[in-house]
Amino acid sequence: MKLLVICLLILISPLAHAASEDFTARVVGVHDGDSITVLDQGKTQYKIRMAEIDAPESKQDYGSRSKQMLSDLVFGKTVQVSPVDTDRYGRLVAHVYVGNRNINQAMVEQGGAWVYQHYLKTTSLLDAEAKAKESKVGLWGVSREPIAPWEWRNARRKK
Numbered sequence: 001m002k003l004l005v006i007c008l009l010i011l012i013s014p015l016a017h018a019a020s021e022d023f024t025a026r027v028v029g030v031h032d033g034d035s036i037t038v039l040d041q042g043k044t045q046y047k048i049r050m051a052e053i054d055a056p057e058s059k060q061d062y063g064s065r066s067k068q069m070l071s072d073l074v075f076g077k078t079v080q081v082s083p084v085d086t087d088r089y090g091r092l093v094a095h096v097y098v099g100n101r102n103i104n105q106a107m108v109e110q111g112g113a114w115v116y117q118h119y120l121k122t123t124s125l126l127d128a129e130a131k132a133k134e135s136k137v138g139l140w141g142v143s144r145e146p147i148a149p150w151e152w153r154n155a156r157r158k159k
Contacts, residue, residue: 022082027074032058033066033112036074036096038081047091050104051084052120054149055113062139062146069112069138073103084121093119111138114148 025046029037033055036048055070056063080097087093096103107113108128115125132140139146147155 020083022080024078025081026078027076030067030071030075032056032063033070033107035091036070038079046081047089048081048096049087049089049091049093050107050113051093051095052116052122052125053104053107053113054116055107056139056146057149057152060147060149060152062142066107066112066139069110070103070107073106074098079103108132109137111136111140116150118150 023040025038025040027036028039028045031037031047034050034053036050038046038048040046055066058064058067074096077098081092082095082097083092084095085093104113105122105125105128108115108125109132111132115129120126132138
């Protein structure tokens with residue numbers, strides 16, 4: 001029994017460590033416009049869900065463009081990960097920075113993601129979204145009104 005507890009502690013300790021402290025990592029995967037995979041300096045892999053934003057799903061209008069936008073910003077780069085929480089899928093929910101640039105905010109500014117108001121803590125993101133809408137950049141420049149990802153997911157669940 002003690003051996004089992006020790007093994008579990010060894011397995012979860014990197015997640016516990018990363019969930020509470022900022023860390024530096026290299027982006028090795030971009031899954032969509034708000035999810036990436038990183039490797040820290042110890043070669044531990046983390047799946048990151050970007051805090052306070054929600055990007056179009058891959059099968060949704062603008063989904064592939066949003067993913068490409070995030071990839072252009074972070075893929076292959078060294079980033080600073082600032083964890084906020086862990087989601088129900090075990091991913092770190094975090095703010096991601098390249099240098100001093102907040103990538104979560106950059107995705108909203110460029111029209112690659114919505115502010116996820118349900119989880120919003122940084123009100124400056126609302127200003128960024130308003131400017132993106134006004135300027136009709138990214139998903140706000142498409143010909144019809146974009147459907148927020150949380151609404152799109154809810155509609156798919158009801159089918």
